[in-house]
Amino acid sequence: MKGLILCAGKGSRLYPFTRSYPKSLLPVANAPLLHACIDKLVEQQITEIGIVIHPSQETLIRASLEYVKRWNADFTYIFQYEPKGIANAVLLAQSFIGNHSFIMLLGDNLISISLSELRERAEAEGNHATLLLGEVDTPQDYGIAEVKDNRIVRLEEKPQAPKSNQAVLGAYVFTPTLFEAARKIKASARGEYEITDAIQWLIERGYQVSYAVADKPNIDVGTVPRWLEANRVTLQARRTSDIHPSVVLENCTLIEPVSIAEGTILKDCTIGPYVSIGASSFVENCHLENCVVMGQVHLKQLLQPLENTVIGHGSVLLGVR
Numbered sequence: 001m002k003g004l005i006l007c008a009g010k011g012s013r014l015y016p017f018t019r020s021y022p023k024s025l026l027p028v029a030n031a032p033l034l035h036a037c038i039d040k041l042v043e044q045q046i047t048e049i050g051i052v053i054h055p056s057q058e059t060l061i062r063a064s065l066e067y068v069k070r071w072n073a074d075f076t077y078i079f080q081y082e083p084k085g086i087a088n089a090v091l092l093a094q095s096f097i098g099n100h101s102f103i104m105l106l107g108d109n110l111i112s113i114s115l116s117e118l119r120e121r122a123e124a125e126g127n128h129a130t131l132l133l134g135e136v137d138t139p140q141d142y143g144i145a146e147v148k149d150n151r152i153v154r155l156e157e158k159p160q161a162p163k164s165n166q167a168v169l170g171a172y173v174f175t176p177t178l179f180e181a182a183r184k185i186k187a188s189a190r191g192e193y194e195i196t197d198a199i200q201w202l203i204e205r206g207y208q209v210s211y212a213v214a215d216k217p218n219i220d221v222g223t224v225p226r227w228l229e230a231n232r233v234t235l236q237a238r239r240t241s242d243i244h245p246s247v248v249l250e251n252c253t254l255i256e257p258v259s260i261a262e263g264t265i266l267k268d269c270t271i272g273p274y275v276s277i278g279a280s281s282f283v284e285n286c287h288l289e290n291c292v293v294m295g296q297v298h299l300k301q302l303l304q305p306l307e308n309t310v311i312g313h314g315s316v317l318l319g320v321r
Helices: 033-043 055-066 086-092 116-125 177-184 195-204 224-238
Strands: 002-006 048-053 074-079 102-106 129-135 143-148 151-157 166-174 209-213 248-250 258-260 265-267 275-277 282-284 287-293 298-300 306-311 316-318
Touching: 002 033, 002 086, 033 048, 033 055, 033 102, 048 055, 055 074, 074 086, 086 177, 086 195, 116 129, 116 166, 116 209, 129 143, 129 195, 151 195, 177 195, 195 209, 224 287, 224 306
Parallel strands: 002 048, 002 102, 048 074, 129 209, 248 265, 258 275, 265 282, 275 287, 282 298, 287 306, 298 316
Antiparallel strands: 102 166, 129 166, 143 151, 143 166, 151 209
């Protein structure tokens, strides 16, 4: 079995943060989303991983993986030049996948659970597609599944009148049958080849499509509130703080859980809970709560507590007292 991670999206809802960074490299608890996806695949002993990217992302994504030593995996980069949808990205990866089954992950999703049940159901039941589902509060924002007798009987992409709140959560197991489906479908009204349409094509032709249900939060990190939620969920799961040994703390109060990266200096601060601070930052006389602070940020003497906020890479915020 092979792995495929889709990372080519622009992430326009996360501008300005994604003008400089691919969405899949945005940090959650100081680790890029893409790294968490790779961890999930490597846990399944998958060592051949394709990563679909836009050519403009190649340098940053390659650099982010180059020095990570914990994976015994080979990466193949596959270019998607135009935003034509997930099913189009799958077709572009066909030569990499070949005749293998594969686990596909969306690179901007935080998957909090093991993929073992998803894979085991796919292999034990002989499914052509097996999807990770979970309940969501805003089904209009997701691909939604209708389920009957442990099978998915219908999928709809971002429906205006959803028939359930069971959303597809960005993790799939497919056989190569999906390539035929992806070739047969037409572009949607938004000009993209939707993976939900390709899976629906399989369903309508009698191919077995099933699912596993997530019992922990799995978050599409497509907006700032969801990014903050993903950071909070990840830190909460760790239960303790993650502070690099090089961090300097002077007269600070830390309220767990927090993550503070290499080379950061904190003076006269209250930090936490649910705060991540990126590498080589300087924070003085500030109170931060439920925040993502990217690397090389300078914060000093902020007049009010900073809450529910993302601070972009290299930002400078100086208060006046």
